[in-house]
Amino acid sequence: MSDTATKHEVLLRVDDLVKHFPIRGGLFKQVKSHVRAVDHVSFEIERGKVLGIVGESGCGKTTLGRTVLRLTPRTAGKVFFKDKDIFEQGKGNLLKLRTKMQIIFQDPYSSLNPRLPVNEIIGEALVQHGMVKNKSEMMDRVIDIIEKCGLFPEQACRYPHQFSGGQRQRICIARALVLNPEFVVCDETVSALDVSIQSQIINLLKEMQEHLGLTYLFISHDLSVVRFISDQVGVMYLGELVEYGEKNQIFNTPRHPYTEALLSAAPTFDFAELRTRKRIILKGDIPSPVNPPSGCRFHTRCPFAQELCSIESPEDIEVEPGHRVRCHMASGKISASGH
């Protein structure tokens, strides 16, 4: 964080970001409670790096991706993109920033307008942002990007229904990249695809990242995919970032019991690993983010939970450089042997 060591430029800095959704009901639709989708999350991504966010459904990873792009208002906290707080920008500035920050969604079927041909789907943003002067220039840019994304120029005039799922995801990627963004949120981008297509799209994302120097926030529930593509990894549970670190720190020496359980539960077809692996099966369901458990949110399912865990929420502790954990065991307040 010190200024002397900033050889690497921090492209995105998320500072204590909070996003609560109000739940309204009853007479006059008063706010009854909140869904705490993202609760005090902080991290940084350096230019050209990939931060993978893993977690199960309802952990807030999608909301995090959307809030970081200001696609939804925040409740509290700050998001800096190249030292500009994106929530403090006026409409004009925001529009300019938007060309630099893009998102690719999970479902390539619902995220493409079925009534528009591919060239218009991709070119729309170019026209919108005044980045091209005329139609022929737009077509040039569109054809250039779809070729880079592994489609053929003659496919530019076809409609989304004429493409397979994998090809549609290529269109979504082309649409996001045509504006020359610097930062892209990939929200479960490969989750809906078949295995053989998934690997093609992962390779494409990596290629694009290297050629264009992109920075990704890669959101996925698939640990093996996140491990493959990321530099840093954040693990979310019920709105909180419970562990954050370099990929190898998270996958080789996880410190949070939830991360350990996630890793041990991930199915594998590696028989050598299957034989040696110690499987941790968590008890119970994921609690609702409307009414998260007191203290440490994971204590209801944690095999090491002690009294303190249900009372006091653990702080974010740096256990080794770049490796942060929210757990009383990591901070030494309780010990695993006490169980």
Add this chain to the structure above:
Amino acid sequence: MKEKPILEVKNLKTYFYSDSGTVKAADDVSFEVYPEETLGIVGESGCGKSITCMSIMQLIETPPGKYEGGEIIFDGIDIMKASKKQIMEIRGNKISMIFQEPMTSLNPVFRVADQIAEAIMIHQKISKKEAREEAVLMLGKVGIPNPERVAKDYPFSLSGGMRQRVMIAMALACKPKILIADEPTTALDVTIQAQVLQLMNDLKKDYKTSVIFITHDLGVIAEMSDRVMVMYAGKVVELADVEELFTEPMHPYTIGLMKSKPDMKTTGDRLTVIQGNVPNLNQLPTGCAFHPRCPYAMDICREKAPDLRDLSSSRKIACWKEFQEEGMKNE
């Protein structure tokens, strides 16, 4: 040698007819299921894994679907030729099925216990009260905490994992000989998936049930199955014991699938990919359906589809590469 199979599927052909052509969803599919084993069926979308199992249950809507041939022998009965009454006797009783999305398979307007009790009462002559008691007992067996209370709940108030447990309770209530599980954990989170998989393995042992486990997830297949069948474009391409298949895959498609999925050890910059797309089932390539994507494709692959043949006592494969090599060795 192995025991007698309890289910034999021989040359099953289930086709669908539409304006845009004939879709051979399951084309000449043959396999056996042995007592107390788990047979995993793996493949990508549209490979025919679900259609094969829906055919066993005779759940294909006709039209547009049509059974174009084959036999499904269970308990000495050919299900394909069985009477409606015989099928009712088997379906949900001796062979039962659980699906991917438990919410769409449960009736939203009936209480959980009543739905399980209904399944029991169809097949057994017991009173409604006894059936309900049995239902609560089943809920307990599938690890639902506080089964008496949950029995009175409606499906919407349960989580995805709990709903899938209810489905399993319903499927096992009549103590079936075969349980067909069609992507039972695909919609679930990893930690919940681990719970449900463990439960299924425990119950399988308790009930001495054979399981046909369908999924696209290679990891889940490896952990659950005794034998694995790989399908591609409506055909079985490889069938082998689980460890043999995963440690030494032989069909180019199986090899490609396993390489393209990153695992916890994958290193390097790029994943190995299978080129091209899964073919459209109504415009299948000639010969072996995999040849346009296959790195080993030869002339014969473009002309003639290979049959599924024995490579060893524990492995079957449909690939010209293997048999060409064998042919050369013999010469």
